[in-house]
Amino acid sequence: MKEITGTTYYQGGLYTPHAAMIQPAMFVRGVAGGLQSNRVSIFEQSPVTSLARNGETWRAKTIKGSVEAPRVILAVNGHAESFGYFERRLMHVFTCASMTRALTVDEVARLGGAPIWGATPADPMGTTVRRISGVGGDRIVILNRFTYDPSMEVSDGRIASVGRDHDKAFTARFPMLASVEMAHRWGGRLCLSRNDAPAFGEVDEGLFAAVCQNGLGVAKGTLSGMAAAELASGVGGDAAAFLGAEAGPAKLPLEPFSYIGANAFMRWGEMKAGREL
Ligand SMILES: Cc1cc2nc3c(=O)[nH]c(=O)nc-3n(C[C@H](O)[C@H](O)[C@H](O)COP(=O)(O)OP(=O)(O)OC[C@H]3O[C@@H](n4cnc5c(N)ncnc54)[C@H](O)[C@@H]3O)c2cc1C
Structure with a gap:
């Protein structure tokens, strides 16, 4: 342990070979850079203040504008609850x-x-x-x-x-x-979630959730995002089938007991x- 960490604090450890460490900000910016094309727009610093069904589409409103789409993926982590989904489950x-x-x-x-x-x-x-x-x-x-x-x-x-x-x-x-x-x-x-389950799947017509990564955002979040994209584009796939088969997040006890x-x-x-x- 001293050879790896330089400190004598640790008495032992379990070494995991072939692991990689990701710099999260570079990872996110790298993904955003890879998405750049004339068919994709990324709007930063534009919180969605409402998301509502508007005929055949969903309309996401921000303070300065709105975007409409027939299918939407909700990837806002615990804020899914602020949109009215998975209440008292996250x-x-x-x-x-x-x-x-x-x-x-x-x-x-x-x-x-x-x-x-x-x-x-x-x-x-x-x-x-x-x-x-x-x-x-x-x-x-x-x-x-x-x-x-x-x-x-x-x-x-x-x-x-x-x-x-x-x-x-x-x-x-x-x-x-x-x-x-x-x-x-x-x-x-x-x-x-109480039962370590993801909050995943079609939560309303054309609205897909990819949230609640139970602390393992890089691995589970990436999988859940890929699976939601599979579902939303109607192609199906192993990831969507795997996550879709999991039980949803269990209900939490009432407050203040949960807190x-x-x-x-x-x-x-x-x-x-x-x-x-
Ligand atoms: C200090 C710290 C260290 C961590 N270390 C690790 C680690 O080593 N490995 C690991 O795998 N995980 C780690 N995690 C956990 C990991 O960061 C999360 O699991 C992961 O970020 C979840 O990804 P997400 O995309 O689902 O949600 P988030 O990263 O939380 O992204 C949700 C996004 O939704 C946006 N959003 C919310 N509401 C709205 C709205 N109304 N309109 C528009 N946008 C909105 C937010 O601004 C945010 O950008 C760590 C977390 C913390 C806090």
């Missing part, structure tokens, strides 16, 4: 990450280990650590803490308090980088995670 869980500034040549040498690796904790409530290198330099990314927030919003205070936990996890693992501060902190929504229960479960899990956190 768990809006926030998690956060902090990323160090770029390490200097001297700090990289002091850290040692391999330039690129990722350590997923054995305990699901533990800390995920990534060592990245390339665009943006050599950095370490720390991710931990999960909270259930049905409002789909978190306060700045929460981000600050989670940031303190990130710093603790970072210092414990990398005492040789004590002078390295975090350059960025951010949080985001995971959409989970209290889910957060108590996660805090208990974090306590049990011990030094994995």
Whole structure:
């Protein structure tokens, strides 16, 4: 573990060969770039404020305009609920990450280990650590803490308090980088279901959902998007058949029981995670 990570914090690990680490922003921009053609338009910064059936088509309205289409794929993660779908079936869980500034040549040498690796904790409530290198330099990314927030919003205070936990996890693992501060902190929504099922399929005539990736957005989200495209274009396919056969997301208990229960479960899990956190 020390040879790979440079730290003596870890006593052991399970190595997964042939794995790849994706820089998510580059991935999303790469996909968008690949879609560029005279038949595809991407509208960024244009939240859809209503989506309603208009005769044979669906009309998605934004503040400045609207788009109509006979078939629409809803890929808005937990916000599917804001459009009136899967109500009381989606768990809006926030998690956060902090990323160090770029390490200097001297700090990289002091850290040692391999330039690129990722350590997923054995305990699901533990800390995920990534060592990245390339665009943006050599950095370490720390991710931990999960909270259930049905409002789909978190306060700045929460981000600050989670940031303190990130710093603790970072210092414990990398005492040789004590002078390295975090350059960025951010949080985001995971959409989970109680039974780990995706929210997928035709939810209304010509309206297809590809949401609720249960925290594995890259793998499950890509599959679910491909399957929704198969369904919407009427070609069918293995992915659509596979996801279509799954049970939908199970109903959640009433509030405040879900809020209290889910957060108590996660805090208990974090306590049990011990030094994995
Ligand atoms: C800190 C953090 C680290 C993570 N690490 C990993 C990881 O290592 N590996 C992994 O697989 N997953 C990871 N995840 C989970 C992953 O990010 C999500 O599962 C994934 O982003 C879900 O993809 P999605 O496209 O379904 O939804 P999102 O990425 O949430 O995209 C939904 C989009 O819909 C848009 N939207 C919502 N409402 C509207 C509206 N009304 N009009 C227009 N647009 C709207 C949003 O702006 C957003 O762009 C991580 C998540 C977080 C927060």
